[in-house]
Amino acid sequence: MITLKVNGKEHELDVTDDMPILWAIRDVVGMTGTKFGCGMALCGACTVHLDGAPIRSCVTPVSAASGKNVTTIESVSDTEIGKRVQDAWIAEEVVQCGYCQSGQIMSAIALLKDKPTPTDADIDSAMSGNICRCGTYVRIRAAIKRAANPVKAEA
Ligand code: FES
Numbered sequence: 448m449i450t451l452k453v454n455g456k457e458h459e460l461d462v463t464d465d466m467p468i469l470w471a472i473r474d475v476v477g478m479t480g481t482k483f484g485c486g487m488a489l490c491g492a493c494t495v496h497l498d499g500a501p502i503r504s505c506v507t508p509v510s511a512a513s514g515k516n517v518t519t520i521e522s523v524s525d526t527e528i529g530k531r532v533q534d535a536w537i538a539e540e541v542v543q544c545g546y547c548q549s550g551q552i553m554s555a556i557a558l559l560k561d562k563p564t565p566t567d568a569d570i571d572s573a574m575s576g577n578i579c580r581c582g583t584y585v586r587i588r589a590a591i592k593r594a595a596n597p598v599k600a601e602a
């Protein structure tokens with residue numbers, strides 16, 4: 448048995464140490480907001496936070512989360528930054544098919560925690576590992592800027 452803490456809640460899981468966190472949270476815990484894309488750390492669709500840092504959950508084993516907290520898209524509105532990002536995503540109408548978007552949002556939140564007012568270069572660098580086949584990159588950048596400065600965006 449492995450204890451996996453997800454969004455602050457501990458789950459006792461009957462899984463092997465090497466099961467990717469993605470499968471544990473989707474197939475065992477039953478939280479399906481985090482998506483499978485490539486399974487090779489190449490697309491970012493599976494991005495979650497491990498103790499606040501963005502990771503690719505498709506290639507990170509549950510053993511790596513021992514004693515740590517996994518934060519997923521399901522808890523995005525629980526923090527002030529997460530709520531701002533969520534509101535900005537809606538205001539900028541970022542989403543098309545939506546498949547990549549949980550990963551995009553988790554990467555955006557990690558960026559804003561690290562750099563509250565990111566430059567274009569900061570955004571491009573932080574988001575470069577998150578692929579969007581619908582090409583929503585321009586709106587993602589606008590939403591991150593809006594989330595960084597919601598007052599100015601509303602003016
Ligand atoms: S599914 Fe994990 S990076 Fe693509």
Ligand code: FES
Nearest residue numbers: 544545579580581
């Ligand atoms: S919104 Fe469709 S892949 Fe990004």
